[in-house]
């Protein structure tokens with residue numbers, strides 16, 4: 095696999111030694127040093143947060159953080175956002191190639207006819223408080239799905255894995271809309287097979303039994319593009335969580351529920367909701383400088399939500415497309431949202447500030463998505479749920495890829511800094 099070596103001089107079991115470690119080169123990206131041999135030498139690597147760690151090989155997505163590039167199976171996100179659609183990208187992530195016209199039709203037909211969920215899930219939904227956060231509801235319902243579908247849970251079977259992928263991609267919007275309607279106290283809306291994926295979600299969210307929701311093609315396309323922009327992002331925290339859970343052979347629905355849980359955090363998928371909260375708090379352009387100062391103050395936990403990224407040290411290419419989509423939606427709806435003005439002013443000021451420039455902090459995908467979703471009428475607590483719908487094909491494609499090849503259970507080690515061995519002290523002597 096390689097003739098390149100990295101050499102490490104280290105003390106191995108009391109002896110100075112030079113270790114030769116294989117170096118691998120991918121299609122793109124940094125070379126990687128295979129450190130698996132270190133264990134035999136009694137050494138470990140140390141990389142909290144996995145900043146410098148490649149956890150796996152993957153053919154699905156590549157991010158060039160310096161150039162601000164995102165490729166799905168080689169295709170740039172800008173071209174996919176412009177010329178493709180969410181279900182076609184979902185197919186691409188799952189199968190590694192764009193579908194033919196027939197393959198695309200068959201995939202859309204299959205997804206469309208798996209959008210219904212088991213009536214028992216509606217019963218499980220009733221166990222939640224009405225004001226439960228929809229991410230808690232979604233996580234619970236997807237985890238509950240692991241008690242269904244015993245016809246396709248042989249994770250060693252590729253057809254079973256593909257059927258599970260189809261079911262999850264198809265049912266996420268239905269479950270998400272159920273969570274929203276439940277919070278409103280309205281009846282859930284049945285999915286419609288005559289609508290597009292994005293249009294169907296808007297229908298299930300905003301139609302009622304008393305009145306249909308007229309799906310605007312522009313808004314349905316914007317919804318589809320928002321899902322597409324979130325479809326996959328290599329080994330981010332939630333995808334790595336899905337891989338980790340999958341590596342134990344766990345039920346795929348439980349693995350995706352684990353991914354939903356990891357996505358919820360404000361440092362990850364919860365950032366879109368946090369951006370709106372931040373813009374609310376800033377309230378007016380005159381207060382932007384104060385918040386920029388807070389974001390730079392090490393003693394202040396406040397961070398500019400929607401800014402910065404572990405990998406991107408340039409613009410997140412998705413953020414540019416999202417801003418364009420935001421403008422299109424606001425124009426279509428004739429909305430002049432003052433929060434958009436604050437966001438654009440915040441971006442302009444931050445990008446001129448040396449603190450952000452030195453740290454390569456740019457807007458990420460979450461910076462404009464919240465304003466767009468708000469304009470579509472989607473409530474703030476549903477923003478990360480929308481992110482989860484979009485990321486489902488990415489999560490399940492990484493799970494499928496891992497299980498399609500030889501894999502081992504993920505089990506990181508640690509640097510132990512606790513007490514040395516000591517004897518138990520009986521209570522009477524403490």
Ligand code: SDX
Pocket residue numbers: 143326327329330331360361362363365389390396397398399400401402403404405453455458459460
């Ligand atoms: C997503 O991984 C993915 O691919 C994720 C994602 C995906 O599609 O799956 O792209 C989706 O999660 C996007 C990120 C959404 N999160 C946010 O917008 C929350 C705000 N951003 C930060 O919390 C932060 O930038 C992270 C979490 C995104 C990245 O954190 P890192 O890589 O651990 O970077 P860091 O915290 O070490 O920051 C480096 C420096 C620090 O300053 P110094 O210690 O060097 O002085 O930059 C500063 C940080 O304090 N910094 C910020 C900042 N982000 C980083 N300072 C102010 N505001 C910020 N937003």
